[in-house]
Amino acid sequence: MSMIPEKRFWLLRRLAKVLTVGAWVVFALVVLVTPVGIARGVVARNNAEVWDWVKYGTSGGLIFVNLLWIAQSIQVILAIEENTKQSTYVLEKLTTLAQQIRDRLAENEEAREER
């Protein structure tokens, strides 16, 4: 197993980044635009407009949470996959080492018996 950074799953990695950036863009838009809209409705004493802006803000918040959730899920899955691979590699190495030690012990035992 090479220790060179993985080229696999490049599409997933890129998608996770794009989704994270998209989520924060949506969040910034919601934070910047919604309060202004609500304030305008309040100043104009237009309850319907205020209510509409609250609904837009909530929708934006939900989109933000959804995008971030998907991006984080992808990253968690990739991290678990990477971990599994690394631990399998370590387990292989340890098993090989244990077997080599066992072989060496057996050889030593045989040599001692011959002597």
Place this chain on the structure above:
Amino acid sequence: MLDASWCACYPSPVANGVRHESISEREIVSGRALAAVAYLPGLCFIGLLEAPNNRFVRFHARQGLALFLCEIVAWLGIAIVDDSLGRIPVLGMIAGASLRLTLGLGFLAATAYGVAKGLSGDTVRIPFLGDLPDKLRF
């Protein structure tokens, strides 16, 4: 020499059309992450793009697509309920909210189950989907 085999995958109770023997261990090992990602909303085709010939990924992508279709139908149903029953002042709102919560938690649980099964290398059906995944041919 002892072989720490590749399989961190566990034997699976396969009560479905896809025989576990037909999916090789290599396919399972290389496709675990893609199989898990297939259950995230709308991402079922990512696995097919990255590993189109992997039967393990295809199995999970099919289930992911079926789950996604069910989610779309459910949200359409909720929109219809909101526009009809939701007009009843208090009762409608409570009915809509509880329906949304129940379905949302149900789909979240199904997604988590699918992701866990994909990552552990199992080919297990998601409950309640029936044979819908088998009808999706790709």
